[in-house]
Amino acid sequence: MSAAHRDGRPLPRLALVGLLGGLFAGYLGLTAVIPVLPGFLRDRHDAGDLTVGVVVTVTAVTALLVRPVAGALADRYGHRSVMLTGALVMAAGGLLYLAPLDVPALVAVRLLLGAGEAALFTAGAVWIVQLAPHHRRGQLIGLYGVSMWGGISAGTFLGATVQQAGYAAVWALSAAAPAVAAALVALVPAPA
Template structure:
């Protein structure tokens, strides 16, 4: 069996850990920052949270093309450095338009880093262990999302500026991890000329539904916990991330053994059930754990289905296409559900479960078509 755990794999995972711990800090801090010092509404918090997706959505396909033409490393370095600048400048933002402008800048960074990171991972991973590679590499992402919110809570108690500067420093650490990794692709050699990799659109749409549902939880779980009376408002986010990390370790080989669209449909059904539980006050914690179980399998399943449609010189384009739907989910979900959250955060979480259920039905249809 080909070796998976190489120095390059470890460096890429470390870079992801730094970057997404910074994202985790922002996930917890941003809604409280907008509704606290900036004196804006919950709907405004949803808009600010999802604003990064507007720029990222349009730039992901371009980032995919640049990843195939210029290589993975330049976009990983540039994305991490730009994210560091955007997060540091957020400490100086004194009104909602400034925060939204910086979130748009972070969308540019996200497009470059995320697209190049997934293309590099597929370059590095043995083809017959891609699902396992996606599961293990994503530990950096979910450890970051698990550790970032409680870290953000501790830092924000000192000051919001401290939280933003710490997040920026983590992004710089991520860039340093990329430096010795080297280039993993073959820049410019028969690179895809298409911005959209059409065979990837179907499974990417299902991925977007799973992330729209999860994005609503990320945006509003801290506010929901605050409403219920939790002293530790980051607890649901921590348990969600920790559940994903543990399950990804224990079940890392499952995505290589179950057909990806079948696994994706099951995962979406579990996500829908988890969000339905979070809408019930005394079941917020249980729902956070169930949601984490569903998300454990959804991303590896759908990315395996997406990259199965791409040749090596099309991996950047496939990653860009998938990432565009990721932005529609993580950005559009909080914005749409934010309108509901302005009336009731419980209803917003339940509506997120409805989105996941629709995604499950779409995935079943895709699987039958295949």
């Protein structure tokens, strides 16, 4: 990346690190449970395929429905605030996995995670476009996508790997990674 915008203003590198790193860490935590959750539901709750499908899918459906709302909240309350809130909600959701939850409670946690993901992703997407100089928007949007898919890839791999240490290790990862995301986003100065 060049060191300056076309108009001479410095490119906000701290903001880019916070945004891209925050998105990566948030998705890492969100997706760490994906390879583990079906087995957990079958082992601990004697769940069938339909129940597993509902518990796994409800997060994505929630995110799909909440993203427009998250975008409106970001426009109203600020992209940094909404992105930070999304990361904190995801960290709280990850912590809730550590509680002895029944299937309806797991569905509620997954709903919460979907809302957090919607806030994290949508506010960050608008913010990255706002920060990017016109001639670099495509590149930075591409890096935003790489951060998301990198987090998804790393999260599913790490979740399957960490599972060797037990479910609690995966749940801890699913809480810790979004907490790191929140810390990274918090380092970024709020946009004007």
